[in-house]
């Protein structure tokens with residue numbers, strides 16, 4: 001069994017290197033994945049339609065990944081003229097990518113008919129630019145076209161184009177069908193074809209219901225995959241690697257309308273080797289990934305040649321790759337349960353008198369609390385991540401947020417946690433008509449709290465000065481707990497075991513924009529424990545809460561120097577009700593300034 005392979009760094013002839021923060025994440029990973037040359041797709045926003053844009057994009061990529069050779073392409077669209085083609089050629093642009101309108105990511109300005117582009121194709125044929133085809137027809141039920149046959153039905157256009165421009169080099173991108181493989185083989189030497197790694201692995205069953213495997217064109221039938229594998233095994237010189245690696249932010253991938261794209265760049269060649277090995281094609285790696293494409297394109301690496309060595313051993317694939325999603329442009333579609341949105345103040349957070357945004361998220365209804373509590377820590381961790389993603393989706397500025405989650409820690413309640421949240425809100429609790437009470441008496445385990453079912457408007461709130469605040473003129477936040485214990489007379493506790501006294505206090509503070517910053521401090525009755533977000537690093541220790549007469553919140557949040565907003569979230573429905581009271585009060589008091597976002601429980 002071959003366990004080590006040394007070969008030239010590979011070429012990826014179809015890469016979505018993206019732009020902005022996503023590009024910053026992708027570009028350095030190209031070499032990490034064993035690739036030293038790549039052909040970059042132009043479907044950015046706005047698409048790359050001019051030589052200047054392509055060169056500027058290339059320069060950005062080179063700054064981020066100086067060891068990689070970037071071959072650039074333009075986006076086929078009406079602005080592209082034969083003159084621009086000639087100019088592009090002069091400046092080293094390699095090809096033009098054609099997207100049929102609406103078939104995939106950023107293809108809104110794609111083409112509807114090839115006929116109008118014939119002068120452009122003619123110029124390309126003359127100067128030797130490559131035409132890259134996303135080979136799918138847009139779905140059209142009336143024409144019986146859907147994702148499963150969109151590629152096959154497109155092939156007539158490939159044949160036609162080849163017929164009309166026999167010297168034009170055309171690459172049918174990311175072929176997924178036997179029909180495509182057969183067609184490319186039948187056509188002459190000017191027709192090449194890229195194959196992705198994932199299409200050598202996946203079939204339709206793997207993406208139906210599995211958003212991470214969803215891409216365009218979709219993976220097809222087992223016999224189609226076999227045809228792709230066979231042509232690799234055959235080492236056919238006109239078939240070569242084009243990963244179509246296409247990352248999307250998790251919130252656009254793991255959602256109802258998942259974006260198409262499989263992100264393989266950081267592990268491209270190890271992944272390819274693994275897949276090839278699985279069907280006995282490991283010896284075809286070199287031709288498929290390092291040689292065929294370069295020959296077809298007639299390109300070399302201008303001194304950037306290097307070798308890579310693959311070692312066959314177990315590799316843990318990261319669950320995700322992080323980048324600053326907060327500054328990614330959001331799609332216009334907010335979840336349908338986004339019920340209330342007053343004013344977008346995120347754009348001008350300095351207007352917030354209390355630097356406060358209160359967002360209340362329900363994630364799991366209270367009645368299902370036990371379900372949440374029975375989840376493993378790892379799963380809870382995932383859930384928190386999802387919540388973070390939700391927040392990132394809603395709030396897109398580069399602001400820092402202080403995020404407080406309210407979570408139950410045991411089966412009984414998470415009662416007082418929202419008191420902490422109120423503290424951190426830096427609001428005058430007394431002025432809010434809530435039912436929260438803060439006792440100044442030492443907490444007495446033997447005296448069960450009252451479980452009055454009435455809404456206690458009149459309860460005076462004592463020690464309002466325990467509110468945490470950002471210290472004037474400093475960046476420190478502080479909450480002082482005057483030897484008090486916190487109690488709460490809220491009705492909702494009674495849905496749990498009424499004989500239980502409040503036993504836990506939890507406060508989770510972290511920045512939704514940097515998971516690494518997460519620090520969770522939890523005081524739980526006479527027990528205080530600390531949790532880092534990583535489930536493995538959960539640490540517990542005993543300590544009496546009396547020892548914590550002063551809780552200096554600045555300790556928890558010391559890493560965040562600039563909070564514009566506070567987000568309070570809860571997994572507990574009833575807390576939402578209470579927080580709703582808070583929201584109402586905030587809205588009443590600062591109605592012109594504060595945007596309160598309430599997101600209803602989607603399951604309701």
Ligand SMILES: O=C1C[C@@H](C(=O)O)NC(=O)N1
Pocket residue numbers: 016043104105106134214215216217244246247260261262
């Ligand atoms: O052709 C494409 C485009 C790509 C993307 O997300 O840019 N994703 C895909 O799955 N196919």
